[in-house]
């Protein structure tokens with residue numbers, strides 16, 4: 001089918017009157033325009049705008065009321081901002097910003113509306129069909145109990161001795177959530193998978209891995225949860241996706257092979273990379289985070305990538321960059337969407353192999369774990385080495401002749417669960433930290449393998465228990481007397497900073513946060 | 528770095544000093560043999576037999592040249608390597624004005640030196656990798672990197688040949704540590720000279 005699909009979101013008030021007039025007059029509205037009437041343009045979030053493209057739209061126009069005419073006050077401005085952000089996200093995705101437009105109308109602006117619709121329709125035809133292949137949503141149905149039994153067997157959940165160590169360690173249970181990994185494991189073994197509480201619990205788990213750390217029988221609860229989620233998703237029992245499912249939409253959109261993302265366009269000019277290099281730097285989704293959260297949290301995770309590249313350049317390492325880099329798929333895998341995870345994995349690995357890449361460097365712990373372990377474990381073969389940035393930097397620093405400038409902050413460190421616990425690399429960031437010259441360094445009460453989670457994983461089910469966890473963690477950070485919280489994962493930064501926005505205790509728990517790569521980059525110098 | 532390497536006449540006089548037990552003589556022997564047997568230059572090697580060799584100061588003299596060497600003793604070294612303060616004090620005034628000084632950073636205070644100084648904490652690095660005795664080999668790697676009086680390949684081969692059997696791998700590791708440190712030092716100086724001191728300039 002070669003027909004175009006343009007979605008027109010029309011605000012119920014001014015613009016809808018204008019549109020109705022066009023309908024009444026049987027005006028020649030372009031046939032590809034499908035109108036969706038909405039209560040207010042300001043309610044069309046970035047997630048909804050991007051979702052339209054995930055589902056196969058070629059263009060989206062958002063029609064709101066004139067500034068000042070919004071019935072709810074701020075709708076026009078919200079719509080304008082959301083469209084602006086969505087346009088930038090479309091650029092990153094390689095879909096081109098022109099596919100989204102925002103326009104405002106008064107009730108009698110029907111002629112202007114018609115002109116604009118025709119113009120937009122021509123524009124979309126000029127930009128062309130969207131290369132996105134819509135992903136299929138699973139149909140509701142009974143849960144595949146045989147598959148569940150297979151997952152139980154594969155992870156040998158029967159080894160559970162019912163000791164309860166997991167439940168007493170679990171971060172969520174500690175926050176007072178009526179939740180116990182032991183009970184979940186045993187309910188699933190007993191075949192109680194249809195129970196709403198069990199399903200809720202399966203989606204509530206943070207997959208942080210603290211329980212696995214404590215389990216005497218080595219029951220890998222987080223991986224078990226990950227795979228049960230996959231079975232649940234297949235019968236349309238997916239968990240609640242945070243932020244309106246924006247991140248899942250973005251990741252699924254990226255599974256279309258003909259899409260050519262523009263991942264690195266924003267990179268400062270002084271960064272040196274080598275298009276023919278066999279060592280590649282894989283950045284991850286930070287560019288998306290910064291656009292998505294910029295009006296709320298002021299998230300600046302792109303800086304982590306820039307500083308990582310600057311560090312490599314400092315040591316005269318000029319890595320290759322994949323201009324059409326896609327997401328590694330970590331969050332799809334851990335939120336139950338194995339099918340789309342596998343598509344991303346295959347596309348990424350194909351790009352690496354095509355360029356003859358021998359080594360991939362990552363700074364994001366999730367990318368590291370996913371490329372290194374989850375690709376091969378899920379049958380996507382890799383013939384390159386996966387290295388964490390810290391390994392390279394530590395090796396280079398240990399060659400000598402490098403020094404660090406004194407810092408005027410006292411620091412503490414938030415472990416990334418994927419790096420410190422799952423990959424058992426808690427010592428590596430500490431080795432680097434010990435080379436720095438802060439005013440002081442103090443570990444939090446729970447640290448390294450015992451560290452507490454930042455409160456969310458894979459953009460699933462963020463709730464008041466997540467918040468409580470984050471608040472507790474930030475209080476631990478303050479208890480160390482430090483004034484800089486050093487992190488190792490862009491998402492730890494995002495989630496912890498989110499808690500600091502709390503209108504009641506935000507001031508009390510606020511703390512400066514900076515990624516370890518950035519701290520090293522700003523203090524390292526030649527001796 | 529030696530600019531004369533490729534010119535018609537090349538002659539480098541190298542003096543290594545330290546105290547007994549640091550492997551000074553061994554370092555000198557490796558350097559001399561690397562130059563002659565591997566790089567096919569002329570070289571001479573003399574170890575000092577003065578009264579100081581009994582437990583105290585100790586030194587090795589190596590000359591590397593592409594012409595016949597008539598006299599193996601050194602009075603004005605081009606390159607002075609010091610692994611003890613006593614050796615430093617004794618010889619610092621003999622170094623040529625355009626000479627290079629290499630010192631063990633933690634053991635020597637290079638006061639009044641008027642030549643270019645390269646320093647490395649060789650003993651500490653040797654201790655960190657579990658064998659204090661290899662400070663000399665680390666220094667040798669450093670020397671090879673910053674002075675280029677012998678080629679890397681020649682030095683590695685000679686280290687392998689002359690160190691006690693069974694310790695080759697450890698010694699090569701030590702050598703590489705010193706070499707890496709030397710390369711890093713040169714790179715750092717180059718960057719600093721170009722005005723790039725840190726990662727974020």
Ligand code: SF4
Nearest residue numbers: 160161163164166215
């Ligand atoms: S810690 Fe392990 S053995 Fe103990 S109850 Fe939990 S899963 Fe079972």
Ligand code: SF4
Nearest residue numbers: 170205206208209211
């Ligand atoms: S992975 Fe974390 S949140 Fe999930 S059960 Fe284990 S400790 Fe609790």
Ligand code: SF4
Nearest residue numbers: 242456462494495498
């Ligand atoms: S902590 Fe904040 S940023 Fe993180 S998932 Fe929850 S709401 Fe989103």
